[in-house]
Amino acid sequence: MTDTTLAQPHPNQFALLGQRRFAPFFWTQFAGAANDNLFKFAFTVMVTYQLQVAWLPPSLAGLVIGALFILPFLLFSATSGQITDKLEKTRVIRFVKDLEIVVMLVAAAGFVLGLPAVLLGCVFLMGLHSTLFGPVKYAYLPQALDERELTGGNGMVEMGTFVAILLGNVAGGLLVALPGVGHTSVAVACVLLALIGRVVAQGIPKAPATDPHLTINWNPISETWRNLRLARGNLVVFRSLLGISWMWFFGAVFLSQFPSFAKEVLHGNEQVASLLLVVFSVGIGTGSLLCEVLSRRHVEIGLVPLGAIGMSVFAIDLYFASRASAPAAAGGVMGLAEFLADPAHWRVMADLALLSLFAGLYSVPMYALIQLRSQPTHRARIIAANNILNALFMIASAVLAGALLSAGFSVPQIFLFTGIANAVVAFYIFMLVPEYLLRFVAWVLSRLVYRFKVRGDQHIPTEGAAILACNHVSFVDAVLLMAASPRPIYFVMDWRIFRVPVLGWLFRLAKAVPIAPQKDDPATYEAAFERAAQVLREGDLLAIFPEGGITRDGQLQPFKGGLMKIIERARADGLEVPVVPLALTNLWGSFFSRIEKGGAMVRPFRRGVWSRVGLNVGAPLPARQVQPEPLRGRVAQLLAQG
Structure with a gap:
């Protein structure tokens, strides 16, 4: 983390807009996304409605423009990732904005003179502009923001991007349609937005190169393959890349079908198609902003399964809702007012808003996880690999949707198939990367079953090996600790x-380490300590309940010597691992704890619903200062804080 990242705590993600380390960057990417879409949409409208271009028929204009824009992502993402890792990031951003000004000046001449061939060349160059900006956009954030800000920062960027897309499309359509001055107005707007983006970019603080000695491989084919292999080196990150790419596949299906869905299924005019785009964009933006609130300002990947569930539920319901749409009077098309007057259409818009909201909940934590877990020296190249996969998945979605339409399937049926496929793909991903599912269970338990309050969570290390030592009150203590930690815990x-x-299956999925008393099972006893040593050698978090079992009377029990044996093994490996004391509070007597006259998990509502529980986290203790009784005393002090 550089000096630019050190800032005072702020109340929420919107406060980042008042800070130099984030605000200039945010408005730079906002202006760039708006300009991309203003330019593309104005050009599409121009060749569809205003010019007769024999070699570019209106039916193919949108497809050709979209394909040309995405082509640089396939060709140059790998190279742009290397450039971003090698060079200081602010320098790359300013170069990209300089390129945008040059391209928009050429595009301005194309609009004024009515030269479609020139504008097609500019579409490719603007795709190159976005290809260069993509890796630096997501690699800059983890250098400028700390872990507690990363989800909120990504949420703001996602929200800003979709708002910019929406405003760019609206502005492009309105300006190009102005009688007599439409083309000139678009030309001026494109150049003006490029200039604004460059001026704002001047205020972005420096973000040092993460791999300045990197030798760039200029062969895009071999480097693309190398980037994908590099991404596969971290399975959690790579499978998260696949998850994000699937989200773009899912979103591209809906975005590409809005015009025909509005016209052929909902019987609405162009204004209705625009309304669907507005609803979708607002939903994505809302879901992106909700991530920080729902995650308690951590990278909470437990939101990803929640997002996947919502995406499938409302995509499938959109199929049933669209079947209830009535045709327009006299076989015509509805205007906006007539469309909104039909109550059946409100269900369609609600489904669209909610599926996009859940897509925001799905994507933002995945982006944040990739930024957090990727090796800093390779982060931009990992993000470049993500852009390559995104482009491939979007192309695949267009091909598949086209094939289904050619086979006679309707647009609502395609939405239905996509919703079902999303459920299948999500289940597959969560079985491959059980951390998502585990965090989801922890998120549900800590927010919907209990009112879980964490104090002192800044003491849980965000990197490096550490031992977490906690009292043992219930069968779900481990799940609650998962919910409190920004990192996986073993x-x-x-x-x-x-x-x-159920709990046994869950803990096996979490790769928890079983330990038995030495006299009962010597092999399991020794294997547990060897596995614990391996976890610490790999720089991960290890949690232990030093009491050796769940309390039977609600009182803190004596700490056993297993913790000292783990510390001694770590020291033999050359590691002085800090020990973080934790205390779970108010869990005694709840459904998952034992009670004095009865076992656990009887009478579900014996303490009511949504009962208050907590976790108090103490400052880390150096390993050399740790002894069982003083550590127990520290946990007792944390318990007394309530």
């Missing part, structure tokens, strides 16, 4: 808990 747990239905 748990050393009593082997008997793995026999509990």
Whole structure:
């Protein structure tokens, strides 16, 4: 993290807009996204309605323009990722904005003189502009923001991007249609937006190169392949890249079908098609902004399964809602007022708004996770690999949607198939990367079953090995600790808990380490300590319940010596691992804890619903200062804080 990232705490993600490390960057990317879409949409309208171009018929204009814009992502993403890792990022951003000014000056001449061939060349160059900006856009954020700000910052960027897309499309359509001055107005607007973006970019603080000694491979084919192999080196990151690319596949299906869906299914005019785009963009923006609130300002990938569920539910319901749409009077098309007067159409818009909202919940944590977990020296190249995969998935969505339409399937049926496919793909991803599913369970438990409040979570290390030592009150203590930590935790747990239905499966999925008393099972006992040592060697978080079992009377039990054995093994590996004391509060007597006269998990509502529980986290203790009794005293102090 550079000096530019050190800032005072702020109340929410919107406060970032008042800080130099974020605001100039945000408005730079906003202006660029708006300009991309103003230019593309104005050009599409021009060749569709205003010019007769024999070699570019209106039916193919949108397809050709879209394909030309996305082509640079396939050709040059790998190269742009290398450039971003090698050079200081603000320098790259300013170069990209200089390029945008040059391209928009050429495009301005194309609009004024009515030269479609020149404008097609500019479409390709603006695609190149976006290809160069993509890696630096997402590689800059983790250098400028800390872990607690990363979700909110990504949410703001996603929201800003979709608002800019919406405003750019609206402005492009309105300006190009102005009688007599439409083309000139578009030309002036494109150049003006490029200039604004460059002026704002001047205020972005420096973000040092992460791999300045990198030798750039200018062969895009071999480097693309190398980037994809590099991304595969971290399976959680690579499968998250696939998850994001699937989201773009999903979104591209809907965005590409809005015009025909509005006209052929909903029987609406161009204004209705524009309304669908507005609803979709507002939904994405809202979902993106909600991520920080729902994640408690951490990178909360537990939101990803929630987003996937919502995407499927409302995509499938959109199919049923669209079947209830009535045709326009006399076989014509509805205007906006007539469309909104039909209550059936409000269900369609609600489905569209909610599926896009859940898509925002799905995508933002994935982007933040990739930024957080990617090796800093390779981060831009990983993001470049993401852009390559995104482009491939969007092309595949266009081909598949076209094939289904040619085979006689309707647009609502395509939405239905996409919703079902999303459920299948999401399930597959979550089985491949169980961390998403585990975090989702932890998120649900800590927000919907309990009112879970965490104090002192800044003491949980965001990087490096550490031991978390916590009291043991219930069968879900580990799940609550998962919810409190921004990183995965490996748990050393009593082997008997793995026999509990559902919870045992969950802990095996989490790769928890079973431990048995040495006299009962010496092999399991030794294997547990070896696995614990391996976790610490790999720089991960290890959690242990030093009491050795769940309390039977609600009181803190004596700490056993297993913790000291783990510390000694780490020291033998040359590691002085800090120990973080934690105390779970108010869990005794809840459904998942034992009670004095009865077992756990009986009488579900014995403490009502949504009961208050908490976790108090203490400052890390150096390993050399840790002894069982003083550590127990520190946990007791944290418990007393309530």
